[in-house]
Amino acid sequence: MRKIWDIHGGIHPAENKSQSLHKPIENAGIPKQLILPLAQHIGAPASPIVNVGDRVLKGQMIAEAKGFVSAPVHAPTSGIVSAIESRVIPHPSGMSASCIVIDTDGADEWIAHRGTDDYTTLSKLELVDLIRQAGIAGMGGAGFPSAVKLSTRDDKPIETLILNGTECEPYITADDILMRERAEEIIAGAKILRHIIKPNKETLIGVEDNKPEGIAALEKAAEGTGIEIVTFPTKYPSGGEKQLIQILTGKEVPTGGLPSDVGIVCQNIGTATAIYRAIQFGEPLISRITTVTGDACEQPQNYETLLGTPVQYLLDKSGFKKDACIRLIMGGPMMGYTLQDTAVPIVKTSNCVLAPTVAELPPPPPAQACIRCGMCAEACPVSLLPQQMYWFSRAQEHEKLEDHKLFDCIECGACSFACPSNIPLVQYYRASKAEIRQAQQDKMKAERSKERFEARTARLEQEEAEKEAKRAARMEAAKAKAAAAANAPDSSKADIIQAAIERSKAKKAESADPAQAAIARAQAKRDGNAEEESPQEKTERLQKLFASAEKRLTAAKEKLALAQEQQSDNADAFATAVSKTEEKLAAIQQELTEHRASLTPPPADATSADPAQAAIARALAKRAGTTADESKEDKTARLKNTVSTTEKRLAAAQEKLALAQEQNDANVAAFATGVEKTQAKLDTAKKELSDHLATLAPSDTAKQIASDDPVQAAIERAKAAREAQASMSDADKVKQNIESLENRIARTKEKLDAARAEGSDTADILADSLAKLEAKLAAAQQQLS
Numbered sequence: 001m002r003k004i005w006d007i008h009g010g011i012h013p014a015e016n017k018s019q020s021l022h023k024p025i026e027n028a029g030i031p032k033q034l035i036l037p038l039a040q041h042i043g044a045p046a047s048p049i050v051n052v053g054d055r056v057l058k059g060q061m062i063a064e065a066k067g068f069v070s071a072p073v074h075a076p077t078s079g080i081v082s083a084i085e086s087r088v089i090p091h092p093s094g095m096s097a098s099c100i101v102i103d104t105d106g107a108d109e110w111i112a113h114r115g116t117d118d119y120t121t122l123s124k125l126e127l128v129d130l131i132r133q134a135g136i137a138g139m140g141g142a143g144f145p146s147a148v149k150l151s152t153r154d155d156k157p158i159e160t161l162i163l164n165g166t167e168c169e170p171y172i173t174a175d176d177i178l179m180r181e182r183a184e185e186i187i188a189g190a191k192i193l194r195h196i197i198k199p200n201k202e203t204l205i206g207v208e209d210n211k212p213e214g215i216a217a218l219e220k221a222a223e224g225t226g227i228e229i230v231t232f233p234t235k236y237p238s239g240g241e242k243q244l245i246q247i248l249t250g251k252e253v254p255t256g257g258l259p260s261d262v263g264i265v266c267q268n269i270g271t272a273t274a275i276y277r278a279i280q281f282g283e284p285l286i287s288r289i290t291t292v293t294g295d296a297c298e299q300p301q302n303y304e305t306l307l308g309t310p311v312q313y314l315l316d317k318s319g320f321k322k323d324a325c326i327r328l329i330m331g332g333p334m335m336g337y338t339l340q341d342t343a344v345p346i347v348k349t350s351n352c353v354l355a356p357t358v359a360e361l362p363p364p365p366p367a368q369a370c371i372r373c374g375m376c377a378e379a380c381p382v383s384l385l386p387q388q389m390y391w392f393s394r395a396q397e398h399e400k401l402e403d404h405k406l407f408d409c410i411e412c413g414a415c416s417f418a419c420p421s422n423i424p425l426v427q428y429y430r431a432s433k434a435e436i437r438q439a440q441q442d443k444m445k446a447e448r449s450k451e452r453f454e455a456r457t458a459r460l461e462q463e464e465a466e467k468e469a470k471r472a473a474r475m476e477a478a479k480a481k482a483a484a485a486a487n488a489p490d491s492s493k494a495d496i497i498q499a500a501i502e503r504s505k506a507k508k509a510e511s512a513d514p515a516q517a518a519i520a521r522a523q524a525k526r527d528g529n530a531e532e533e534s535p536q537e538k539t540e541r542l543q544k545l546f547a548s549a550e551k552r553l554t555a556a557k558e559k560l561a562l563a564q565e566q567q568s569d570n571a572d573a574f575a576t577a578v579s580k581t582e583e584k585l586a587a588i589q590q591e592l593t594e595h596r597a598s599l600t601p602p603p604a605d606a607t608s609a610d611p612a613q614a615a616i617a618r619a620l621a622k623r624a625g626t627t628a629d630e631s632k633e634d635k636t637a638r639l640k641n642t643v644s645t646t647e648k649r650l651a652a653a654q655e656k657l658a659l660a661q662e663q664n665d666a667n668v669a670a671f672a673t674g675v676e677k678t679q680a681k682l683d684t685a686k687k688e689l690s691d692h693l694a695t696l697a698p699s700d701t702a703k704q705i706a707s708d709d710p711v712q713a714a715i716e717r718a719k720a721a722r723e724a725q726a727s728m729s730d731a732d733k734v735k736q737n738i739e740s741l742e743n744r745i746a747r748t749k750e751k752l753d754a755a756r757a758e759g760s761d762t763a764d765i766l767a768d769s770l771a772k773l774e775a776k777l778a779a780a781q782q783q784l785s
Helices: 124-133 147-148 173-183 181-197 212-221 240-249 267-280 311-317 377-380 385-397 398-403 414-418 423-487 490-511 514-528 534-567 570-597 605-607 611-624 632-662 670-694 697-707 711-726 730-758 764-782
Strands: 032-039 060-065 079-088 097-102 160-164 202-208 227-232 264-268 288-292 303-306 353-354
Touching: 032 079, 079 288, 124 147, 124 181, 124 267, 147 181, 147 264, 160 181, 160 240, 160 267, 173 181, 173 212, 173 267, 173 288, 181 202, 181 212, 181 227, 181 264, 181 267, 202 212, 202 240, 212 227, 212 490, 227 240, 240 264, 264 267, 288 414, 303 311, 377 385, 377 414, 385 398, 385 423, 398 423, 414 423, 414 514, 534 570, 534 632, 570 670, 632 670, 632 730, 730 764
Parallel strands: 160 202, 160 264, 202 227, 288 353
Antiparallel strands: 032 097, 079 097, 288 303
């Protein structure tokens, strides 16, 4: 007889396992929709490798592992990927996470797959990689990726391989029914694990003695394999990994350590079956045995369930009576958690869905004061001091909690079960663990920030010291040269100065940009060599300056228009830039006009030598109004165009001012100034047009008045629009504002789509502008309603 060790504490709650063992395992079938969370395991969530609209086949990988501690996700059946989005997942907090949603097609069509004929011919690395690609994670606990557990180090030899068939928590019978019906698969999986781990001592399967049929089936399947089936007395929580190791071997896993530290690897029997299916048939983990039980279910049973199956689907198959159920639990009554939504899916760690009635699992009575009876310490299977930890948790004395080995607590609930004061001790411990983890993360972030700040400070100080050293070296060199020049004869001084000038010129010539050199030459001509310029050179220079100023003015106006459209704080600065550029353009135009007037006669080559220069000259002259070539009709059209353009700008400025006043915008004063300036420019343009029309002959004036000029028509339309707006009610004005905002939003969306398609840097600016416009539209619609 093998010696069995006992664990400290433990309790004996009512088992309630017989209800779901009356029937064999039933295939749950294929629901209309499967919801597959990307994080069904401990570690990094998987990353999707399919897109919405893709058709997937059964067994196809749809999300790949990201990192060493991770596991891929596979399609449990064939269908269409209908969404990749956040859905509610099985979690104590009821949180949502990213999921792949598959609309099943009922065909259940497999992807091409095949297993390994003889796994003994494969190396450990090859077998572990097959298990990793199959997405297998622990199916009896927290879902630790099996490939990680099996990647043992050569310097840590393994003595014992243990398969956990304890299933000690009440109500759950998924492992029991698996042992009864599929013992051969469990033993086959154990043999594969033994081949991978190569334990130098023994392979054990631990089972509580309350599962006689499962034990008998395992013993029969294990005959002649050298795998030992070990039974021991039933006590909760003997199914914990560390507790089972202590029961079977007498070894204790140290605090913060792993079973491999004491030469042991432990796996669940459900995991062993999944490994057998993956190696023997090439099937990834796409289903599991799940118990659906509780008195609120008319037909408690175990189902072979596809991963991603909604809980409501299983409840409907079991005759769930919602009105009779006090609360729905994922897992068992001791360590399970309440489900807030029956749409949550079955995942790799879902071994039970419990639907108890009020009589079966009554709500706990109110907590009373601790009477210091010590029953919690007697029940703790980890030999902790729950009473002391309770006081430290309430006082948030985290250091003392860690000193009392808080993180050794397996949250089994034995202390809460034994407490006569009904204190929810485990809830305090869970909350304290979360607070300590958060504090540790915050401390690590602060330390990393401090390290980055110190490194940056040191780098800046080093750079400043290097700059200072270079400046000091240059000053010393300059002093030495000055001293040498002061002591040298006059001719030597001149030679030294001339040599320095030549070196400076040579250095500039080597590194000078052609454009910068041209600018420097132009500035030199402007500053000191104007008297040496020929009339033709001066004309060309002024023409170039005029063209450059025009380009700058156009660019400044574009920036101003964009800033005004986005109601940016820089609108005033851009307006100032436009005004100054216009002044510079006018000054250059005046200088060019005066220079041309001084030419008697104008140089022939100024207009005929270069056709392009001649065209520029004619355009400048026409714009300046100094040539006699501009016809009366051309000047009239130009002036009317100026009036029309200015009126449009004024209308836009007035609209923005009105909107800013309605919304109490901080830039109201800036918009008002813009309106005043634009109005002044419009008055000037109108006066110039009026004066010009007055100079025309009566026939010309009549002709202009009678003509169907689009510019004049635009002016008339603008006037009519202003008059109509003045007579509009407040509601009509708001409607007009809404229509204007909708048009602006449509144009901005077009620009944003084009910018994103081109990968333009303006995409972010346009996105912000679109968000602001949509906010204004919502405010206007709210105002109208």
